[in-house]
Every structure is written in structure tokens, then in C-alpha cells.
Amino acid sequence: MSFEIRKLTIVDFDDIHRVWADSGLPTKPNGRDSREMIAKEMQKPVVAYFGLYENDNMIGVGIANFDGRRGWVNRVAIDPDHRGNKLAAMIINACEKFLYESGAVVICALIEDENTPSMACFTNSGYTAEKEIIYWTKRRSKED
Numbered sequence: 034m035s036f037e038i039r040k041l042t043i044v045d046f047d048d049i050h051r052v053w054a055d056s057g058l059p060t061k062p063n064g065r066d067s068r069e070m071i072a073k074e075m076q077k078p079v080v081a082y083f084g085l086y087e088n089d090n091m092i093g094v095g096i097a098n099f100d101g102r103r104g105w106v107n108r109v110a111i112d113p114d115h116r117g118n119k120l121a122a123m124i125i126n127a128c129e130k131f132l133y134e135s136g137a138v139v140i141c142a143l144i145e146d147e148n149t150p151s152m153a154c155f156t157n158s159g160y161t162a163e164k165e166i167i168y169w170t171k172r173r174s175k176e177d
């Protein structure tokens with residue numbers, strides 16, 4: 034089997050949502066994951082969406098974004114039929130390359146503490162957990 038990473042555009046919107054849905058990742062289709070919001074996000078030079086393809090079929094996805102200090106790897110997902118083959122690492126690598134080239138020094142990811150496959154995957158890619166930090170947010174709506 035041959036796999037290929039591609040940088041995505043808004044044309045890939047439906048496939049991105051298909052992979053997220055098949056992967057069980059919750060989305061905010063009326064908010065930050067709407068076509069309009071993702072299209073705007075993709076226009077920003079500090080954001081890149083990457084897809085992992087087997088032939089022409091998207092089987093994985095992930096987002097890299099540079100906040101001016103740190104780089105973030107977000108919403109990595111591999112469809113359930115392809116898990117356990119270290120394919121997420123290909124997406125993480127693509128995100129890291131983009132983030133280092135953007136100027137990031139530290140690269141971060143947020144992982145829910147029951148998500149053992151994701152923690153294993155990021156551990157295998159060289160990440161370590163900093164458990165004393167708690168994720169705090171401020172949202173204007175439930176769709177954000």
C-alpha cells in the first residue's frame with residue numbers, strides 16, 4: 034500500500050468531515066467546523082490542513098497552526114480501518130514540518146486524558162505529557 038500526504042483546500046471539506054465523523058471526533062458543524070469557518074482558516078498562512086491518502090481516498094487528517102509562539106497539532110484522525118499502522122505519525126510529521134518552517138519552537142497537542150491511543154501515538158512521535166497544566170477556555174457560544 035502506498036500513502037501520500039497532501040495539503041488540503043476547501044475543496045476537501047466533505048472528506049475532512051467524513052474522516053472526522055468515521056473517527057468519532059466530535060465537530061462543531063455550525064461553528065468553527067463550518068465550511069465558511071474552515072475556508073477562512075485555510076486562507077491563513079499560519080494554518081495548514083493535511084490529508085493522508087491511500088490512492089485517492091482520504092483516510093486521515095490533521096491540522097497544524099502556529100500561534101506566533103507555539104505550534105499546535107490538532108484534530109488528528111485516522112479512519113478506524115487503518116489504525117495501528119503508525120499512519121497518524123505521517124500526519125504529525127507533516128504538521129511539525131509546517132510548524133517548524135513557520136517559526137515554532139515548541140510543538141503542542143491537547144489530548145483528553147482517557148484517549149490512550151492518541152497519547153500512545155504522540156508519545157511514539159516524541160511528545161511528553163505535562164500533567165500539571167489544565168486546559169482553560171473562554172467561548173462565546175457552544176459552537177465555538
Ligand SMILES: CC(C)(COP(=O)(O)OP(=O)(O)OC[C@H]1O[C@@H](n2cnc3c(N)ncnc32)[C@H](O)[C@@H]1OP(=O)(O)O)[C@@H](O)C(=O)NCCC(=O)NCCS
Nearest residue numbers: 056109110111116117118119120121143144150151153154
Ligand atoms: C489517535 C489516532 C489518530 C492514532 O492513529 P494511528 O495511526 O492508529 O496511531 P498508531 O498506529 O501510532 O497507534 C497509536 C495507538 O493506538 C492503539 N492501537 C493500535 N492498533 C489499534 C487499532 N487497530 N485500533 C485502535 N487503536 C489501536 C495502540 O495503543 C497504539 O499505540 P502503540 O503503537 O504504542 O501500541 C487514532 O486512534 C484516531 O483517529 N483516534 C480517534 C480520533 C482521535 O482521538 N484523535 C486524537 C485527538 S487528540
